[in-house]
Amino acid sequence: MVSTxxxxxxxxxxxxxxxxxxxxxxxxxxIRLLRASRLIEGMARERLKAQFGATLPxxxxxxxxxxxxxxxxxxxxxxxxxxxxxxxxxxVDRLVADGFVAxxxxxxxxxxxxxxxxxKGRAAFxxxxxxxxxxxxxxxxxxxxxxxxxxxxxxxxxxxDWESEA
Amino acid sequence: MVSTxxxxxxxxxxxxxxxxxxxxxxxxxxIRLLRASRLIEGMARERLKAQFGATLPxxxxxxxxxxxxxxxxxxxxxxxxxxxxxxxxxxVDRLVADGFVAxxxxxxxxxxxxxxxxxKGRAAFxxxxxxxxxxxxxxxxxxxxxxxxxxxxxxxxxxxDWESEA
Numbered sequence: 001m002v003s004t005x006x007x008x009x010x011x012x013x014x015x016x017x018x019x020x021x022x023x024x025x026x027x028x029x030x031i032r033l034l035r036a037s038r039l040i041e042g043m044a045r046e047r048l049k050a051q052f053g054a055t056l057p058x059x060x061x062x063x064x065x066x067x068x069x070x071x072x073x074x075x076x077x078x079x080x081x082x083x084x085x086x087x088x089x090x091x092v093d094r095l096v097a098d099g100f101v102a103x104x105x106x107x108x109x110x111x112x113x114x115x116x117x118x119x120k121g122r123a124a125f126x127x128x129x130x131x132x133x134x135x136x137x138x139x140x141x142x143x144x145x146x147x148x149x150x151x152x153x154x155x156x157x158x159x160x161d162w163e164s165e166a
Numbered sequence: 167m168v169s170t171x172x173x174x175x176x177x178x179x180x181x182x183x184x185x186x187x188x189x190x191x192x193x194x195x196x197i198r199l200l201r202a203s204r205l206i207e208g209m210a211r212e213r214l215k216a217q218f219g220a221t222l223p224x225x226x227x228x229x230x231x232x233x234x235x236x237x238x239x240x241x242x243x244x245x246x247x248x249x250x251x252x253x254x255x256x257x258v259d260r261l262v263a264d265g266f267v268a269x270x271x272x273x274x275x276x277x278x279x280x281x282x283x284x285x286k287g288r289a290a291f292x293x294x295x296x297x298x299x300x301x302x303x304x305x306x307x308x309x310x311x312x313x314x315x316x317x318x319x320x321x322x323x324x325x326x327d328w329e330s331e332a
Contacts, residue, residue: 022310022311023299023303024299025315026302026303026306027302027303028318029306029314029317029318030306033199034206034207036324037200037204040196133189133193134189136189137188137189137193140192140195140196142323143195145188145191147320148192149194149195151198151317152191152194154308154313154317155195155202157308158201158202158205159198159201
């Protein structure tokens with residue numbers, strides 16, 4: 001959603017603006033959140049492709065696996081990434097072919113395979129993650145670390161399953 | 167991009183947490199922004215479909231036209247929505263069929279058509295926009311209007327072309 005109309009704020013005789021309603025304030029915040037996420041995600045997508053030949057879904061799958069050294073089931077990866085199993089299968093197949101990911105059985109259960117990052121995969125992901133962090137630091141550089149912390153706190157209800165405790 | 171690894175914050179002997187680096191603070195903010203925008207956009211998509219039988223791109227095109235009573239060229243709509251002309255054409259064709267949008271020539275120029283919302287289209291969009299504003303108000307209800315204003319100000323570099331001056 002790119003936009004939604006925000007009625008112009010009426011000018012008052014004293015030159016100040018009328019106070020917006022609470023819902024208008026949240027609507028403006030929403031539009032800016034959406035625009036920021038679109039722009040930053042687009043930039044990250046381009047740079048991942050240009051600098052690492054990687055797609056965002058591939059980065060996401062590797063990020064998920066990086067945080068679970070014991071491995072994940074395909075269904076777990078899908079659930080966390082909110083994409084279909086079929087999509088994850090294709091991504092994992094390519095990661096296996098590249099030597100970044102391995103499938104293994106656990107506890108003698110031959111029916112379900114656990115997916116883990118290989119040492120090579122962990123190194124490749126660490127490089128991407130460091131670059132990604134620096135891109136975000138650049139793109140959100142207009143926001144001080146203190147402000148970023150305060151804003152994260154206000155958005156705590158959108159805390160990701162993936163975040164460390166903090 | 168669903169996630170990126172945030173190293174766990176190390177515990178200190180005094181029980182306080184180590185201060186995160188600035189880039190980590192921005193990375194956490196980014197993850198929450200992204201998660202918030204994904205969740206809210208998904209909810210808006212579902213509700214537009216269920217309550218109005220509308221898609222997000224359709225809503226976006228109508229929002230664009232709502233703000234330009236004099237009409238827009240197809241190319242202008244595409245540019246603002248960051249989608250291909252082909253996609254916009256299909257959406258506009260359906261809006262014309264529904265009587266929400268009209269094509270017209272201007273200044274005797276028969277080659278380029280201007281797209282405008284009809285009266286019916288304006289009424290339909292106004293209803294959707296009011297519902298949309300109430301959904302956002304609900305989904306971001308955990309953020310006070312004052313905090314929303316402050317956060318919008320911090321995100322001012324992501325100000326949309328579509329926003330009214332404020």
